[in-house]
Each structure stands twice: as C-alpha cells, then as structure tokens.
Amino acid sequence: MRNGDPLPPVGDVLAAVDTGVWRWDNRAGLVTFDAEAARLLGLPASRVTLTEAAVRSRFHPVDWNEIYGVVxxxxxEGTLAEARLRIMDDQGVVIRTVRSRSKPVLHGDSHAYELIGTLQEVSEPAPGAAARTPVTGDWRRSREAFLLDAGRALAEAGSTEEVLRVAAGLSMPGFSPDGLAVFGVGGDRLTVIGHHGQEPGEEAPFTDMPLDTNYPAAEVVRTGRAVYLSSAEQYRLRYPAAWPLAQRFQRQSWAFLPLIVAGRTIGAWMAAFAYPVSFTPDERSVLTTVARMLAQALSRAGITESERELTDGLQRSMLPTLGPEIPGMSVAARYVPTGGGLQVGGDWYDMIPLPTGRIALVIGDVQGHDVRAAGLMGQLRIALRAYAAEGHRPDAVLSRASRFLYGVTDSLTYGSTGGPGKDIEKGSEAGDPRFATCLYVEADPKTGILEIARAGHPDPAIRMTDGTVLVRPTAGGLPLGVDPDADYPTTRLALEPGDTLLICTDGLIETGGHDLDTGWARIRGILEEHGGHGEHSTDPDRLEDLADALVRAVHGPFSHYTTGPLVDRREDDIAVLLLARTGLPEAPAPARRTAMTVAQAEPERVAAARHQLRELLHDWTDEDQVDSAVLMISEMLTNVLVHTDGDALLVAEVAHEPARRLRVEVADASDDLPHKRHPGELASSGRGLVLMELLADRWGVDPRGEGKSIWFELYESSADVSREPPDGAGGPTPAE
Structure with missing residues (x-):
C-alpha cells in the first residue's frame, strides 16, 4: 500500500492470511460466518448464518463437546476461549484442522452471551508434541481418562476425610500439583479443612482468616472467580501481604478455584506446583472440572455426615441404656441400622424394671426402614413401657400395645378429614397402615423363670450350659396393629444357671440370602463357637463378645452402636438382646431338657416337637436312635391329639448316668390307659406301643392323680457304651 491510502477492511486483511471471522449468538442459537470462515468449514465462500445444530454437524463430535466446556x-472467567477443532465434510471425513480463538461478551448473566472470534487453518501437531498440545492428541485422551477416574473416585467417597484423601491422590495429565489445600467458609471466616504436601502445622497461618484478607483463596470466595498465578513474581506483585507466607513453600505456580454448589460458593481449592505452569485453556478446563467435582463431593459428604449425626442422635435417643445390673443375670444388646437411606428404621429393644422386682425384655420391628417407621417405633416403645409399668402380664401388655398401634396407624390412614387414605401429616394419599412384630419376655432373676408373649416375631433361642442351642417354640399371636382384639398366649420357660437367652429381629437371621432355617443354623454355630462353658459362659465380658460376634458374622467388623454405625451396606436393621443367668449349675454335668405343650388346636406343633428333639440330641452319637426317638414322640403326641380331648405336655431330658440317657415323657389329662394291640396288616392305627417296645430301651405308662404319662428311655450307643439299662433299672412296664 502507498502511504496515505486507506487501510483495507479488517475482513479483507484476515482473509488475506486465511483467517475467518465468526459470531455465535447464544441467546438466538445462531452462528454467523464470513466468507473465509465458511470456506474453512467446507461451505461455499460467502457470508452465511447457521443454527447451532447445523454448525455442530461440521465439527468432529468429540471436538464439539470439548469446545463447549472451553467456552x-x-x-x-472472562478469558479467551481457545481450541483446536477438526472440520468434517458431508461424509464425515476430516478435511482440515482449525484453531478457534474467541472472546465472550456477556449480556446480563452467564446464560446470555455472544462469542466473537476467528478461525484459522493449522497443521496437525507432530507426534512428539501431542502430549502437551491443547485439546488434541494423547493429552486429550489422558485427560478424559483422568477425569473419568477422578469423578468415579470422588463420587464413591463417603466422608470429608475420604474426599480429601482422593483429592490428594489425583495425578493430573501433564501437570500434577505437589501441594493441595481445601478452604471452607464459616460465617465471614476462611478456614483450612484439609491439605496435602505441607508438613503438619505449616497450615497454621491460613487456618482462620477473615474473608476480606488480601489472600488468593479469600478473593476467590468473595468473587466466585478463579485466580491463576503462573509465577512467583506474579504472586508477589498481586498479593504482597500474603507472599511472605507462601514464599517459604518454594512453589512456582498456583491455581485457586472456587468450590461452587448450586450457585453458592462453599470454599476454595488451591493447587500449587513446584514448576512453572502457564495455565492454558485446557489446563484451566481440567482444573475447573476437578474443582466442580470436588465441590459436589464435599457437599455430598457434608450432607451425609450431617444426616448420620442427626440419625445417630435420633436412634440413640430412642434406644435405651440397659440400666443397672440385675442380680443373678447379665444383659448385652446391639442395634445396627440398615446401611441405606437415613440409617433409621423400626427395629428396637428395651429393658423395663417392673413393680414386682422382675424385669421385662422387649424386642420388636415396625414395618419399614424410614422416618415414619422410626416414629411409630418410638411411640410403640413408650406405650409398651407404660403398660408394663402398670403391672400387666405379658399377654395383656401385647394386647394393649396392638390396640394402641392399630389406633395410631388407623388415624394416620384416615387423616384429619375423616376420609380414608388421607395422611394426617401430609394431607395426601397415604394408604400405608403399619404393623409391628414383638417379643416380650418377663424374667424373674431369682428363679430364672421366663414368661414369653410373642406377636409374629421369631422365636427365642437358648444356649444351655453344655453349649447345646435350642430354638424354643413359643405360642404366639398376630403382629401388633393387625387386629385390635388379638390374643397373645404366654409360654413359660426356665433359664437354668449358665444358660443364655437370645432374642433378635429377623435382620440377624435372614440377611445374606438365608431363610429362617439356614439363618438359625448360622446363629447356632456362632453361639456354640463363642459361648464358652460353665461359669465363664455368662461372664458379662464374654456376653459382650458374643453380641459382637453375632453381628460381625452377618455384616463384618463394626463399631458398637448402641454403639455405632457400620461401614458397609446392610439389607435390614438388626436388634439383638442376650440374657444370661449367672452362677454355676447345681451339678457338674447337668441334665439338659426341653418342654413344650401341643394343644388340640395346634397339631402343626408336632413337627416343631420333632425338630426340638433333634436339636436336643445334636451331639448324640447314634443317628438311628435319634430317628427312633423322633418317630416315637411323633406317635405319642399324635395319640394324645387323636384319642383324648386335652393337650399334650412333652418333656425331654438328656442326663449322664455315667452314660448318657434320653428320657421322654408325654403327659395328658385323660385317665384312659393305652393298651398294646396287634393290628392287622391293613390297620391304620394301633402300632404306637408296638414301635416303642421295638425301639425303646425302656418304656412305660404311669397313671397320675389326673391323667397319665407315657414315657420311654434310650441309652446312647457307641463302641464303648452298652445298651443295657443301668443297675437297678427295670424292663418295660407298659399297661397290658
């Protein structure tokens, strides 16, 4: 050009150097290209305006996603957006690579803006330079893999401590900080909540400072904008007051980024580097993405910890302490909430001193694992304590509690408007009546007598002094809250010195894919393994160890909850109560016995009696004798139910004399004595006494004042034990 000639238009100048101009209107969703920019996109060389969708089709999909984050x-941050982009033709083939540089112009807020920039064709980078080239090549793939790993690790962190540990272990592609710090905001103060790469105590000057301090993290929190310091000189000039504190760490570059959640700045994150970092747009993009993930992770962890603290306090307030020591007895208990949700549910236990000097042990489970279940549990527990304190017997306590729960859930279902299905609290459709299972035990510390009432709950188990574990069938009724007029019969058991009673909720039994039978088998193994024998089996410390072992076997290590939350996720709440009668048994080798009633209206309990006898004979050496004993009690109980109008009382005892002897008695209220018959080949009855004569070592029928008792004895067979009756024992004495 000659001196004095006017300058050519800017567009002509840029076109002369193969550079196009474009403008992206975010509000309208339109992008305008000049002729050169259109040519670079593979379009006719003329000015054109396209929609965002049409423009997106000209770029490689990965690059389009990339530039969105850069923009x-x-x-x-109010900085330039710079990126490399691959242009594709209509068949999806890459025809060239361009570099885009643009400047955002805001219109009110960050959601309404324009981008004005340039496009210039560039050559592909050499393979050796790809690792440090923005956007393209190996650096991009490394960055994407890093962000995926970092996001996964931060998402899995469950506490603030875990989040900070994950952040300290992040190794960014191509530039890894050797010092990290996370700052939190409390009121108008900035505090350090975690750091890495500094010696303990070196963070002290930064732990508590006002937000108006001339320090990069404070500025980031005040403004919500990141601060990048590429050199020590830049740090010193911009923050002269804070520089002496930072200088001693001998770092070369710093990035301070806001931690923002839902538009609110909750803190700042510092990444410090031991070497100079220029903080290219791609490096800033990585740091910004990590800061966003870190902020989300810290927010989730804070909410989780607050919820855990709230629910732990709620649960502790609902669960009782076990109170003073009980003369002659020891008690241990555990409560473990489910690992999901708010960790609060409907399981509970309680120990209630009674006016008679006895104690009541209660364990139960309100349907559900939510806040409503916990609320109903609290109300039901208070109601049970009130009824027990009034001196009611176990059956009356449960009857009243069932009526109470039925009334509470009915009022919630009908609601304040009087119509069905209205929730009284929410005023919305509820239709969610709840019930509860419960086991109530009244124990006499002096005699060891237990009176048990059961409402749809698992039966109790007793570990005897010699380690034998029996699940004791007890009479029961419907769960509480189902029928306001339900009855709850009482079962009486005796806890001998050295015996331990276990009552629990079904979370202990059926967790881990177990059903009722296999779950009890697992618990029986734990009781036998950790129970101990004799006096030591009821030692309070041993009882606490047993309670830990029961829960640990189901869910792994834990810290006590009445004693504390668990670390893994559970399928159901667990409540466990152990009651041991202390002291030594009267004899060094005590007899072990079981007793149960089979009512006329409960023929299904014959099967329970067979199962009970097998458990009593769990260590009997001769399996044939066990089968014989089971067959004989089945015949004896069935005869009572068929040939009399009363109930049958079964008592089985294993004694040492010195060889072991099994004695089984079945008593009833009928005076009619059985007679041995000789049934024909097709007869359907009359073989009971014949079987006893064939299978029993001794048997007989004893008349009583009212009724009779038929009994048999078996002597354990082994290589060293004779089947002959002990000295002085007579032969069979049936009534002929």
Missing part, C-alpha cells in the same frame, strides 16, 4: 470456562 463455559471462558464465560465464567
């Missing part, structure tokens, strides 16, 4: 970062 958002530039909008947030």
């Amino acid at each position: 958002q970062l530039a909008v947030a």
Whole structure:
C-alpha cells in the first residue's frame, strides 16, 4: 500500500492470511460466518448464518463437546476461549484442522452471551508434541481418562476425610500439583479443612482468616472467580501481604478455584506446583472440572455426615441404656441400622424394671426402614413401657400395645378429614397402615423363670450350659396393629444357671440370602463357637463378645452402636438382646431338657416337637436312635391329639448316668390307659406301643392323680457304651 491510502477492511486483511471471522449468538442459537470462515468449514465462500445444530454437524463430535466446556470456562472467567477443532465434510471425513480463538461478551448473566472470534487453518501437531498440545492428541485422551477416574473416585467417597484423601491422590495429565489445600467458609471466616504436601502445622497461618484478607483463596470466595498465578513474581506483585507466607513453600505456580454448589460458593481449592505452569485453556478446563467435582463431593459428604449425626442422635435417643445390673443375670444388646437411606428404621429393644422386682425384655420391628417407621417405633416403645409399668402380664401388655398401634396407624390412614387414605401429616394419599412384630419376655432373676408373649416375631433361642442351642417354640399371636382384639398366649420357660437367652429381629437371621432355617443354623454355630462353658459362659465380658460376634458374622467388623454405625451396606436393621443367668449349675454335668405343650388346636406343633428333639440330641452319637426317638414322640403326641380331648405336655431330658440317657415323657389329662394291640396288616392305627417296645430301651405308662404319662428311655450307643439299662433299672412296664 502507498502511504496515505486507506487501510483495507479488517475482513479483507484476515482473509488475506486465511483467517475467518465468526459470531455465535447464544441467546438466538445462531452462528454467523464470513466468507473465509465458511470456506474453512467446507461451505461455499460467502457470508452465511447457521443454527447451532447445523454448525455442530461440521465439527468432529468429540471436538464439539470439548469446545463447549472451553467456552463455559471462558464465560465464567472472562478469558479467551481457545481450541483446536477438526472440520468434517458431508461424509464425515476430516478435511482440515482449525484453531478457534474467541472472546465472550456477556449480556446480563452467564446464560446470555455472544462469542466473537476467528478461525484459522493449522497443521496437525507432530507426534512428539501431542502430549502437551491443547485439546488434541494423547493429552486429550489422558485427560478424559483422568477425569473419568477422578469423578468415579470422588463420587464413591463417603466422608470429608475420604474426599480429601482422593483429592490428594489425583495425578493430573501433564501437570500434577505437589501441594493441595481445601478452604471452607464459616460465617465471614476462611478456614483450612484439609491439605496435602505441607508438613503438619505449616497450615497454621491460613487456618482462620477473615474473608476480606488480601489472600488468593479469600478473593476467590468473595468473587466466585478463579485466580491463576503462573509465577512467583506474579504472586508477589498481586498479593504482597500474603507472599511472605507462601514464599517459604518454594512453589512456582498456583491455581485457586472456587468450590461452587448450586450457585453458592462453599470454599476454595488451591493447587500449587513446584514448576512453572502457564495455565492454558485446557489446563484451566481440567482444573475447573476437578474443582466442580470436588465441590459436589464435599457437599455430598457434608450432607451425609450431617444426616448420620442427626440419625445417630435420633436412634440413640430412642434406644435405651440397659440400666443397672440385675442380680443373678447379665444383659448385652446391639442395634445396627440398615446401611441405606437415613440409617433409621423400626427395629428396637428395651429393658423395663417392673413393680414386682422382675424385669421385662422387649424386642420388636415396625414395618419399614424410614422416618415414619422410626416414629411409630418410638411411640410403640413408650406405650409398651407404660403398660408394663402398670403391672400387666405379658399377654395383656401385647394386647394393649396392638390396640394402641392399630389406633395410631388407623388415624394416620384416615387423616384429619375423616376420609380414608388421607395422611394426617401430609394431607395426601397415604394408604400405608403399619404393623409391628414383638417379643416380650418377663424374667424373674431369682428363679430364672421366663414368661414369653410373642406377636409374629421369631422365636427365642437358648444356649444351655453344655453349649447345646435350642430354638424354643413359643405360642404366639398376630403382629401388633393387625387386629385390635388379638390374643397373645404366654409360654413359660426356665433359664437354668449358665444358660443364655437370645432374642433378635429377623435382620440377624435372614440377611445374606438365608431363610429362617439356614439363618438359625448360622446363629447356632456362632453361639456354640463363642459361648464358652460353665461359669465363664455368662461372664458379662464374654456376653459382650458374643453380641459382637453375632453381628460381625452377618455384616463384618463394626463399631458398637448402641454403639455405632457400620461401614458397609446392610439389607435390614438388626436388634439383638442376650440374657444370661449367672452362677454355676447345681451339678457338674447337668441334665439338659426341653418342654413344650401341643394343644388340640395346634397339631402343626408336632413337627416343631420333632425338630426340638433333634436339636436336643445334636451331639448324640447314634443317628438311628435319634430317628427312633423322633418317630416315637411323633406317635405319642399324635395319640394324645387323636384319642383324648386335652393337650399334650412333652418333656425331654438328656442326663449322664455315667452314660448318657434320653428320657421322654408325654403327659395328658385323660385317665384312659393305652393298651398294646396287634393290628392287622391293613390297620391304620394301633402300632404306637408296638414301635416303642421295638425301639425303646425302656418304656412305660404311669397313671397320675389326673391323667397319665407315657414315657420311654434310650441309652446312647457307641463302641464303648452298652445298651443295657443301668443297675437297678427295670424292663418295660407298659399297661397290658
């Protein structure tokens, strides 16, 4: 050009150097290209305006996703957006690579902006330079893999401590900080909540400072914008007051980024480098993405910890302490909430001193694992304590509690408007009546007598002094809250010195894919393994160890909850109560016995009696004798139910004399004595006494004042034990 000639238009100048101009209107969703920019996109060389969708089709999909993040970062920080983009033709083939540089212009807020920039064709980078080239090549793939790993690790962190540990272990592609710090905001103060790469105590000057301090993290919290310091000189000039504190760490570059959740700045994150970092747009994009993930993770962890603290306090307030020591007895208990949700549910236990000097042990489970279940549990527990304190017997306590729960859930279902299905609290459709299972035990510390009432709950188990574990069938009724007029019969058991009673909720039994039978088998193994024998089996410390072992066997290590939350996720709440009668048994080798009633209306309890006898004979050496004993009690109980109008009382005892002897008695209220018959080949009855004569070592029928008792004895067979009756024992004495 000659001196004095006017300058050519800017567009002509840029076109002369193969550079196009474009403008992206975010509000309208339109992008305008000049002729050169259109040519670079593979379009006719003329000015054109396209929709965002049409423009997106000209770029490689990975690059389009990339530039969106770069643009958002530039909008947030008010910086240039720079990226490399691959242009594709209509068949999806890459025809060239361009470099885009643009400047965002905001219109009110970050959601309404324009981008004005340039496009210039560039050559592909050499393979050796790809690792440090923005956007393209190996660096991009490394960055994407890093962000995926970092996001996964931060998402899995369950506490603030875990989040900080994950953040300290992040190794960014191509530039890894050797010092990290996370700052939190409390009121108008900035505090350090975690750091890495500094010696303990070196963070002290930064642990508590006002937000108006001339320090990069404080500025980031005040403004919500990141601060990048590429050199020590830049740090010293911009923050002269804070520089002496930072100088001693001998770092070369620093990045301070806001931690923002839902538009609110909750803190700041510092990444410090031991070497100079220029903080390219791509490096800033990585740091910004990590800061966003870190902020979300810290927010989730804070909410989780607050909920855990709230629910732990709620649960502790609902669960009782076990109170003073009980003369002659020891008690241990555990409560473990489910690992999901608010960790609060409907399981509970209680120990209630009674006016008679006895104690009541209660364990139960309100349907559900939510806040409503916990609320109903609290109400039901208070009601049970009130009824027990009034001196009611176990059956009356449960009857009243069932009526109470039925009334409470009915009022919630009908609601304040009087119509069905209205929730009284929410005023919305509820239709969610709840019930509860419960086991109530009244124990006499002096005699060891237990009176048990059961409402749809698992039966109790007793570990005897010699380690034998029996699940004791007890009479029961419907769960509480189902029928306001339900009855709850009482079962009486005796806890001998050295015996331990276990009552629990079904979370202990059926967790881990177990059903009722296999779950009890697992618990029986734990009781036998950790129970101990004799006096030591009821030692309070041993009882606490047993309670830990029961829960640990189901869910792994834990810290006590009445004693504390668990670390893994559970399928159901667990409540466990152990009651041991202390002291030594009267004899060094005590007899072990079981007793149960089979009512006329409960023929299904014959099967329970067979199962009970097998458990009593769990260590009997001769399996044939066990089968014989089971067959004989089945015949004896069935005869009572068929040939009399009363109930049958079964008592089985294993004694040492010195060889072991099994004695089984079945008593009833009928005076009619059985007679041995000789049934024909097709007869359907009359073989009971014949079987006893064939299978029993001794048997007989004893008349009583009212009724009779038929009994048999078996002497354990082994290589060293004779089947002959002990000295002085007579032969069979049946009534002929």
